Amino acid sequence: MKRLTILKLGGSAITDKARECTPDIPTIQSVTDQLRDYDLPLILIHGGGSYAHPFVAKSGLGKGFRGGSQLRFISETEFYLGQLTRIICAALLLRGKLPVLFHPMSFVTFDNDKVKKILLDPVRKALQAGLIPLLHGDLVFDESQGVGILSGDRLASLVGNRLGASRVLLGSDVDGVYSRNPKSFPSATLITEVTSENFRSVLKASRGPSGDATGGMGEKVRQALQLAKNGCECFIFNLKEKSALRKILEGDPMIGTRFVPWRSSRKSSRRSRRKV
């Protein structure tokens, strides 16, 4: 498959995280506008944002399934998430793009927080046909813990590795990875490039409590590093920054934080990854 790109639409960018089940319509409009003329193979993955995180937090589903009132949270969270997917689908259809939903809970299972089964053939077939598979961070059933969380970032990395994506773009509501948490330290500087040389210090800088049900910046950096190690170029960038997405899609390497593919492992890992 020619130059497959995976674009993660971060829940904190496309929803109002302060209000339950509230989309950030201007950002969704802007993102889908920037995708209008992009015709290469593309998979979209959206985060849950305020359509999922508040309910995951309230229910304690992040720590596994104990039954009881958690059941209602599963049912409702899936219902709300579906609404966010529909808003994005509609925005794409209105711009002449052809998305098609794939529902992670339907095709992934975990065992002890690790992928046990995954069926990616339908996603692969949709791509080959010329459609835009649209996935999302989701609850999935877990053999040991009952229920687990497959974050959008992790899903991007998982699908990127399995389908041999050449680029994974993690769109967020911040400009990229900073030397320290920029919300607490205004003097923090943006790290523009992460390589096999400086990755340890970047990993360290991105750690810390995020308050996010799916791990925040630390999780993004871990997933991006895993992809870069496998030879895939990654970006963490600001989806709310005007034209940033379009520039990255056009190949501009100067947006956000770029994770340079690790040369040493690129070739061998590329060879070992299944092709679309």
Place this chain on the structure above:
Amino acid sequence: MKRLTILKLGGSAITDKARECTPDIPTIQSVTDQLRDYDLPLILIHGGGSYAHPFVAKSGLGKGFRGGSQLRFISETEFYLGQLTRIICAALLLRGKLPVLFHPMSFVTFDNDKVKKILLDPVRKALQAGLIPLLHGDLVFDESQGVGILSGDRLASLVGNRLGASRVLLGSDVDGVYSRNPKSFPSATLITEVTSENFRSVLKASRGPSGDATGGMGEKVRQALQLAKNGCECFIFNLKEKSALRKILEGDPMIGTRFVPWRSSRKSSRRSRRKV
């Protein structure tokens, strides 16, 4: 799994087939009312009705995928179908039931109109947790033909066989199987019971042009027979008939057309079917 029931909500009953993308709200209300107090394991499968059939017919997707304008039909049909699923989900949630969507295109693939891959673990896990899996007739990717149609009736039979359902209830907009097409022959009589003795004549009576994208009554009878041969009790009944669903759920054998499990094959086939 104790007494698993699969209930198919026929598209002709829960939608207005004369108007594109129009739900039959009174029927959906009535059906979900009748399910309110039902607490045994249940899988719901809805047909596409006017949310899918008009687009499948227009696009020619029933005869395989040739590309071009069919792509847009795939994307749009999936979008519309998702809306019908949401209406049913909402009706169930409002009655305290806990549905959770499973999206067939995400977990089934065909090859030459036969199932190639299917991942049912998530549906099984949801059932075990106490949720109500909600599936629907769908387009699925087909290795040879590009795209195929997995009708709700076929899905009910497929899932029923794989999960060892004890009952499959095919809810329609007619009272059951008739000796002749009742719309053309007012003197036609309802066949109340189909057994290994009379099945050939019933099969013959149900054939004929249906004008339905997924095979109409003939397809229902074929799927019901396949289930009955495997030891599963089946009903074809009128979902619009007041209280018919509740009566069947309570074990009344006198509603619609009942397909009696074939004694000779029941035990052996039961043994060979995987348990939930």
